[in-house]
Amino acid sequence: MSDTCTAGWCADADWCSVTCAAAVLDGKWHPVVVHRLLSDGPQGFAALSAVDGLSNRVLSDTLDDLRDEGVVSRRVVSEEPFRVEYALTEKGAALEPVVAAMADWGRDYA
Numbered sequence: 710m711s712d713t714c715t716a717g718w719c720a721d722a723d724w725c726s727v728t729c730a731a732a733v734l735d736g737k738w739h740p741v742v743v744h745r746l747l748s749d750g751p752q753g754f755a756a757l758s759a760v761d762g763l764s765n766r767v768l769s770d771t772l773d774d775l776r777d778e779g780v781v782s783r784r785v786v787s788e789e790p791f792r793v794e795y796a797l798t799e800k801g802a803a804l805e806p807v808v809a810a811m812a813d814w815g816r817d818y819a
Contacts, residue, residue: 715732733778738763738771744808751796
């Protein structure tokens, strides 16, 4: 889990916390995956890949990014057949008000 900001472009302490949060939710699918896990709880790869327009490769990369940020955990559910489950960590669950605010803003202005 990363305890430091991964946004290498923090040039000013006044807005560094915003850039650090943006770095975690960077990318088209990061907030979508976090939203799905917030809404539906822990899920397997197949359930998460049911999002229209999200390829398996992009989902895999997105989950890797979110795991690297300490937002998502991965647990092996069974070896045969091999299945894993993805869940939000405490850090990931703390994104709930951020993702909710994004959804509210999207409904109001997009």
